[in-house]
Amino acid sequence: MLQDTTILYRPVCAEFERNDLHFFLDGDRPNWVSTDLRGATLLRLIDGRRSLKDLVRDYGERVGVDPLRAWVHVRGYVQAALRSEIVSLQPAVPQEYAGRASYLRPSGLNEFWVHTNNSCNLTCAHCLVSSHPGADPGPSTEHLLRVISEAKELGASRFYFTGGEPFLRKDMIQLIEHVTQTLDSELIVLTNATLFRGTLLKQLEALDRTKIKFQISLDGATPEVNDPIRGEKTFENITRGIQTVSEMGIDISLTAVLTGTNLDDLPKLPALAKSLDVGSIHVMWMHRRGRILEHDELPFPTNDQMLESMRRIKQHADECGVRLDNIESLSGRVNGRPGVKFDLSNACWDSLCLSYDGHVYPSASFAGYPALDLGDTGTSSLRTLWMESPVAATIRSATVVNKAGVSHDPFRFILGGGDIEHSYFFSEQRAGENDVLDEDPYYGLYVELCKDVMVQFAESKRMAFNARSGFDSPILFHVMGEGMATCGSHFWDTPVTTLHSNCVLAFDVETPHGIIRDFYGKAADVPQPELCCTIDGYSEEELSHIPSEVRERSYGCGSPMRGAGIREGETIVDLGSGGGIDCFVAARKTGCGGQVIGVDMTDNMLEVAERNRHRVSELLGYDIVDFRKGFLEEIPVDDKTVDLVTSNCVVNLSPDKKAVFSEIWRILKDGGRTVISDIVSERAIPPMIKVNNQLWGECIAGALTEEEFIASLEEAGFYGIELLQKVVYRDVDGHRFNSVTARGYKYEVVPDAPQNGYMAIYRGPMKTVLDENGRAYHRGEPVSVTADTAARLQSHPYATLFTVIAPDETSVHMVPVLEAVTDSPAVAGESACCS
Numbered sequence: 141m142l143q144d145t146t147i148l149y150r151p152v153c154a155e156f157e158r159n160d161l162h163f164f165l166d167g168d169r170p171n172w173v174s175t176d177l178r179g180a181t182l183l184r185l186i187d188g189r190r191s192l193k194d195l196v197r198d199y200g201e202r203v204g205v206d207p208l209r210a211w212v213h214v215r216g217y218v219q220a221a222l223r224s225e226i227v228s229l230q231p232a233v234p235q236e237y238a239g240r241a242s243y244l245r246p247s248g249l250n251e252f253w254v255h256t257n258n259s260c261n262l263t264c265a266h267c268l269v270s271s272h273p274g275a276d277p278g279p280s281t282e283h284l285l286r287v288i289s290e291a292k293e294l295g296a297s298r299f300y301f302t303g304g305e306p307f308l309r310k311d312m313i314q315l316i317e318h319v320t321q322t323l324d325s326e327l328i329v330l331t332n333a334t335l336f337r338g339t340l341l342k343q344l345e346a347l348d349r350t351k352i353k354f355q356i357s358l359d360g361a362t363p364e365v366n367d368p369i370r371g372e373k374t375f376e377n378i379t380r381g382i383q384t385v386s387e388m389g390i391d392i393s394l395t396a397v398l399t400g401t402n403l404d405d406l407p408k409l410p411a412l413a414k415s416l417d418v419g420s421i422h423v424m425w426m427h428r429r430g431r432i433l434e435h436d437e438l439p440f441p442t443n444d445q446m447l448e449s450m451r452r453i454k455q456h457a458d459e460c461g462v463r464l465d466n467i468e469s470l471s472g473r474v475n476g477r478p479g480v481k482f483d484l485s486n487a488c489w490d491s492l493c494l495s496y497d498g499h500v501y502p503s504a505s506f507a508g509y510p511a512l513d514l515g516d517t518g519t520s521s522l523r524t525l526w527m528e529s530p531v532a533a534t535i536r537s538a539t540v541v542n543k544a545g546v547s548h549d550p551f552r553f554i555l556g557g558g559d560i561e562h563s564y565f566f567s568e569q570r571a572g573e574n575d576v577l578d579e580d581p582y583y584g585l586y587v588e589l590c591k592d593v594m595v596q597f598a599e600s601k602r603m604a605f606n607a608r609s610g611f612d613s614p615i616l617f618h619v620m621g622e623g624m625a626t627c628g629s630h631f632w633d634t635p636v637t638t639l640h641s642n643c644v645l646a647f648d649v650e651t652p653h654g655i656i657r658d659f660y661g662k663a664a665d666v667p668q669p670e671l672c673c674t675i676d677g678y679s680e681e682e683l684s685h686i687p688s689e690v691r692e693r694s695y696g697c698g699s700p701m702r703g704a705g706i707r708e709g710e711t712i713v714d715l716g717s718g719g720g721i722d723c724f725v726a727a728r729k730t731g732c733g734g735q736v737i738g739v740d741m742t743d744n745m746l747e748v749a750e751r752n753r754h755r756v757s758e759l760l761g762y763d764i765v766d767f768r769k770g771f772l773e774e775i776p777v778d779d780k781t782v783d784l785v786t787s788n789c790v791v792n793l794s795p796d797k798k799a800v801f802s803e804i805w806r807i808l809k810d811g812g813r814t815v816i817s818d819i820v821s822e823r824a825i826p827p828m829i830k831v832n833n834q835l836w837g838e839c840i841a842g843a844l845t846e847e848e849f850i851a852s853l854e855e856a857g858f859y860g861i862e863l864l865q866k867v868v869y870r871d872v873d874g875h876r877f878n879s880v881t882a883r884g885y886k887y888e889v890v891p892d893a894p895q896n897g898y899m900a901i902y903r904g905p906m907k908t909v910l911d912e913n914g915r916a917y918h919r920g921e922p923v924s925v926t927a928d929t930a931a932r933l934q935s936h937p938y939a940t941l942f943t944v945i946a947p948d949e950t951s952v953h954m955v956p957v958l959e960a961v962t963d964s965p966a967v968a969g970e971s972a973c974c975s
Contacts, residue, residue: 167550174598209914239539248295333381361408400439482556545579609857696788698817716790720749801856858884897947
């Protein structure tokens, strides 16, 4: 509980500013926030010496606001900063980080790379392993099958085939089927796609498309740029292969190496990818290894040149609707859980590479390099090489703490210290010997791309910020981890993790939407009464027209329609409508002149709802319910067309709750209202709960705290927020979760509106109340207000508390007391802050 005497603390932060957005990065943790100028002013005042009272005084003086308004600003902002963990109630105690080996153990493989062969039908100028048509054909079929099976036994669930050109091997389809069918695992094949013809095409068509994906190399968007790098007519042959695979429905990502000759051409790659029906592209940096050392005509670009090219590629990718998965992957780290440290590569921890010589190496980029040879799989088991090799032990002992050039950089734990492969091969040029702990020459590029991603997150939140609501407090636009796809995320339950290989970054993320859709799809097929709170609050009379099939599939945690004060003829939207129970309750209340729209993303639930819509309409004698497929973050309803928006235990399922509240505000008419029943926690939820997919479906893992739930409604622009109901729902691992129902109203304001001569008089019963904007109303005393505020105070839920005097009125008279918009809520709270 914040008191006037509360002292607040902030860690030492690196700061940068771009586009009037201010960023504070706690590099030691790591954690970061973005804010506006007033928020930055307030954060800088938090120094471990000032009390909350001091902050209110100093902030008010610096930004020029009166004490009451400053109190509202500071208190709300500090609460948000505490939730973001960039501010604390106790001084930050520096904890020495001893490196990843103190936290991690090599307990199982996650992925396994296979250099199937070093032979290739192309002779690319930048080939890392100098592949060519007469190179090593690779191990025998039997050898590969055995070692791949060993990797599976060690836990590997994803495999990568690379070369050379894997499809030069006559047994490639057999190897693919072994991984995808026999071992029931996912496989990504890195290929140039030039050999897809004849019998091979027919074999590819028979593959399981859910288990195999292709990453296809192309180093230019035109033949003139690509062919000098990869060979004559390769552009024509590669694009033909891409079209062939795309038509089969196999998932593809295009990959290109950024060189000094294609900097201006690769920004055209997204348009080419879109024309080939490819959904993502991936850009790699040049290694100082292999054939590139023989080609002076293919220069290494500078970091500044690469940054400019990458920004242009990103811009064109966004315009084309194509993913640039370098940025997608980086975004996952930039917006990861605060406090999770990325520490170098996953090589030798949960990833290994079997090379074309039958030996094992830390990663695909190190394959075939003698100094990094873990050993021969012909004489030792994969487990033995992984666990006992001195090379593997050396790689695992490396840590960003000891990495040259980055050990104190504030971005080090987000970027993981950079790429150890680039560090290793560039270090020989600089120091005469190789070292994975040498400086990554591309690290500065990563830092600038990291800042770009942070700015992108903040810009999107600033653009979505509702300036028309009248909310004028300083704001944290984006905080680290906000909107993050936590369910299923492997690094949300650990304080330290590692980077994935930069060779392949695509095909990686399972979205919360997919997990929730699958979870409730099953609940639509077979009723699961243990989910959420089931039906609670509706009377039998309210449910009498609703079929049992719908009742059995109601997974709410409240009864929002009861506290909604539904009037005849209203337009109502129910979010996450499921089987339709709340929509059908609303249809009876609003009558034949109204409209009810249910929005859900789960096909099975929509089928249940649509099937029963006809039965309900027959019983009611009219049909006003419309079910639509959509997401809460993009509600398929026009602006300002709705009187009431409800949701029943679904906001917690969204990965981006701010977007949900913003969308609710968008579709409501001015004066419209929202009533939301949801699960909230009494305190912050720990990572082990957040990553539990089952608890996501049960409305636990994605729950906001109650304070955050109310604050999110306020930031979205809602006024008159009332807590209508609060009951204990469930305890999980010592954490209390409650079911709450809250109501708020939309009132759009005109910025900087003149006072217009309106006066507002607070009637009581409290001595003084404070509104959402920090304006105090003392009982019986007139206060000058704008026309917007006057209109709001004459509407629900304020009208029974205030008398408003218009400019042309010569005497004070009481306005009629309006009937409260409620159906006897279990717990009612006043809409204003009382003192």
